[in-house]
Amino acid sequence: MTVKGNKEIEFTFTEFEILLLLAQNAGMVFSKEKIYNIVWKEPYFGDYNIVMSHIRNLRGKIEDNPSKPIYIQTVWGVVYRFNKNLSSGL
Numbered sequence: 423m424t425v426k427g428n429k430e431i432e433f434t435f436t437e438f439e440i441l442l443l444l445a446q447n448a449g450m451v452f453s454k455e456k457i458y459n460i461v462w463k464e465p466y467f468g469d470y471n472i473v474m475s476h477i478r479n480l481r482g483k484i485e486d487n488p489s490k491p492i493y494i495q496t497v498w499g500v501v502y503r504f505n506k507n508l509s510s511g512l
Contacts, residue, residue: 426483426484431483431484433480433483434476434479436461436462436476437476437479437480437483439461440457440461440473440476440477440480441480441484441494441504443457443460443461444494444502444503444504445504447503447504448503448504448505448506448508449503449504449505449506450503451497451501451502451503452501452502452503453501454470454473454474454501454502455470457473457502458470458472458473477494477502480494481493481494492505492508493505493508
């Protein structure tokens with residue numbers, strides 16, 4: 423569990439795994455395919471909307487303004503990364 427301000431934030435297992443992957447590799451970019459392969463531990467052939475859905479849920483939980491994310495950034499509309507310029511704040 424994580425605390426933001428005075429509120430506890432609860433993550434699903436998958437949300438936490440995605441957040442951990444991105445935060446531990448801050449600044450590195452990950453495609454939706456790469457995130458899926460690492461987090462779900464299997465190759466996925468098809469629609470990666472499930473990854474986008476989890477990213478959207480994460481942003482809703484950790485960002486002050488999810489439509490202008492500071493933590494989980496989109497790069498060129500295809501890949502995600504955790505902002506390496508942030509030392510803490512979650």
